[in-house]
Amino acid sequence: MPNLSKLSTYIILAGILVLAFFLRFHNIGEHGLAGDEKYSLFVSQFVSYEGNNQRNSVRKPDSPYFTPQEFWSEKSIHDFFDSIARVDTGNGSLYTYTLHFWSKIVGLEDGNLRLLSLIFNLLTVVLIFVFVSTHIQSNETALLSAFLAAISPFYINYSQVARNYAMLFFFALLATHLFLIIIKREKNKQKSTYYYVFYGLSALACELCHISTFPLFLIHGLYVLIYVRQLRVWVGLCLAMLIPAAGVFAWLKSAGGQWLVDYVQNSTKVYNYLAQNSPDEYLSVATIPNILKQLRHVVSSAFISSEGLYLHLSGFKNTLIAIASPLIGFACFKWIKSEVFKIIAIVGLIAISLLLYSTAKLQFLVLSLNIVLLDILVVYIAKNFKSPTSSINIFLLLLVVLPFIFLILFSWRDGNTFRIIPRYIGYMYAFGIMLMALLIRYIWQFQSNVKYVVFLLLAVQLYLISGIIRNIWQDNPPRYFMSFAEPRGKNPYALAADKIQELYAKGDTVVYCTYKDPMPGGQETPQYSVVDAQLTNFYLPKDSQIIQRVNPKEYDKIVLKKPDGREILIFDLQGTKHRY
DSSP states (O other), X not given: OOOXXXXXXXXXXXXXXXXXXXXXXXXXXXXXXXXXXXXXXXXXXXXXXXXXXXXXXXXXXXXXXXXXXXXXXXXXXXXXXXXXXXXXXXXXXHHHHHHHHXXXXXXXXXXXXXXXXXXXXXXXXXXXXXXXXXXXXXHHHXXXXXXXXXXXXXXXXXXXXXXXXXXXXXXXXXXXXXHHHHHHHHHTTOOOHXXXXXXXXXXXXXXXXXXXXXXXXXXXXHHHHHHOOOHHHHHXXXXXXXXXXHHHHHHHHSTTXXXXXXXXHHHHHHHHHXXXXXXXXXXXXXXXXXXXXXXXXXXXXXXXXXXXXXXXXXXXXXXXXXXXXXXHHHHHHHHOOOHHHHHHHHXXXXXXXXXXXXXXXXXXXXXXXXXXXXXXXHHHHHHTTTSTTHHHHHHHHHHHHHHHHHHHHHHXXXXXXXXXXXXXXXXXXXXXXXXXXXXXXXXXXXXXXXXXXXXXXXXXXXXXXXXXXXXXXXXXXXXXXXXOSSOOOSOHHHHHHHHXXXXXXXXXXXXXXXOSSOOOXXXXXXXSOOHHHHHHXXXXXXXXXXXXEEOTTOSSEEEEEOTTSOEEEEEEOTTTTSOO
C-alpha cells in the first residue's frame, strides 16, 4: 500500500465520512419505529408504557376522556425512573436520557430520533481511524479500516435504529482506545491520571448503555495479566474501574434500575418456557447443536467478510464443496511450483465450484473465501508472534473471539439461546474490521499473483454487501435488529396524528383502539391497553385540546366520532400489520 501524505490522508478520510453519512442517512425516516425503538421513545419522553404515570390523562380513574395537553403534562426525573423501570428494565439509561434532550432539539420524527445513532456511528468510524493510526501506526490501514466501517451493513443498520447500540459501540471502542493509551503512557513514564478517569467514565458509559458489555472489560483485564508487568498500571486500572462499579451500583439502587436484576431473572424463566414449548429459529433450548446453529447467524453478522451469508447458505453438498475447494486450493498453492499453473488450478477450482453449487453460488464462493481468510489469519498471527506488533494483534484476536465464548456461556447458564444475537456482541465488531484491514494489507504484500484471486473474491463480497445495504434501505435486512414479513410503511401513529389535526373540529372525539390480547395490568390498572393512544399523542401538539378516549372493544381502528354519531376512519392498524 502506498504511503500517503498527511493532507491526502485527511482528504480521503473526509470522503469516507461523506460516503458513510450518505449510506446511513438514506431512507432513515422511511420506516416507522418498531419494537424496542418505541420503548426508546416512551422512556425518552418520561412516559410510562401503558400509562402508569399518566393518571391525569390516558389512565384517569374517573373519566375515559383526555387531551394531548393532559398527555404532555410536565414530567420529572421520577417519571423517567418509572418509565425506564417498567419498559426498558432499567437498561440503556444513558442513551434514553440523552435522547430526551436530543428530541427537544430535533423533535420526535422517526428520522430525527435515529439521527442520534447515526452521529455516534459516524464518530465510531472516525475513532476506528484514530485507533488504528495510533496503535497499529499505519494511516493506510487506518483508512482501509474506516472505509470498511463506512460500508458495513451492520453499522448502517444500527445507525438507523433509535436504540442504545450505536452509542454503546462508540464508548466500547473509546474505552479500549484509552486503555491502550494508558498502557503506552505508563510504559513511557508519562502522567496518565486523566486518562484513567476518562477510561473509567467510558466504561461507565458502556454499562449504562447496556449492562451486558462487562465482558469487554474482562478481556482488558486478561490483556493486562498477559502483557503488563507494572504494578502502577494494575492499581490505576483497578481504581479506574471503581467508577463504573460505583455508577452501576448507584443505578441499580435507584428507582430506575432497581428492578433490572429481577427482570433478567424473570425473562430467563419466560424464554426457557418459550424455548421448551414453542421453539423457533432464534429461540430454543440451550443444547450444543442448538447453540451452534444459532451461533452461525451471529458469526455471519459479526464479520464484514461474511455478512449476509447465513440468509442464503443451505445444503450439505454445497457446504462440503465450499469447504473442500479452498483446502484443495491450499494444496495447489503449496505444491505447484509454477506461478501460472497455481493461478490456473485455483481459478479452475473456483469455476468448478460455481458449476457444482445448486444455489447461492456467489455466497458459497464467499464462504470459501472466509475459510481462506481464516487460514491466512492464523499464518499472519503466527508469523508476527514475536514482532513488536504481536501484542496488539493478539489483543484484537481476544477482542474478536472471546465475546463469542461469553455468549455461549451466557446461553448455557440461561438454558436458552435468546442471548445469542448479533447486537449483544456488537462491541467487538470494530475490532473484527481492524483485523480484516490488517489481513488485506498482509495479502497485498504477497509476492504471489494468487493474491489477485483473493482480491477478486473480496470484490464478490463487496458486491453482495451492496445488495445487503439496499435491503436495509428497503427494510429487508438480515436479522441485526428486527425482521419483518414485509417492509414497514411510514409511522402509522404519526400519519394518524396528521389526519386528526386535519379533520378534527370542536365537538368531535377521537376514539382509539386497544390491543386484542393485552398483558394483564395491576390492581389499579384497567384491563385494556392505551398504547395506541399514547403513540398517537406523541405526534399531536402539546397544547392541543382535542378530546380523546379509548374504546376497549375495538382492536384495529382509530376513528373520529362526530357529534351526530358519524365515524370517520383515521387509521386501520389491521392487527399486527402496522403495529411494528
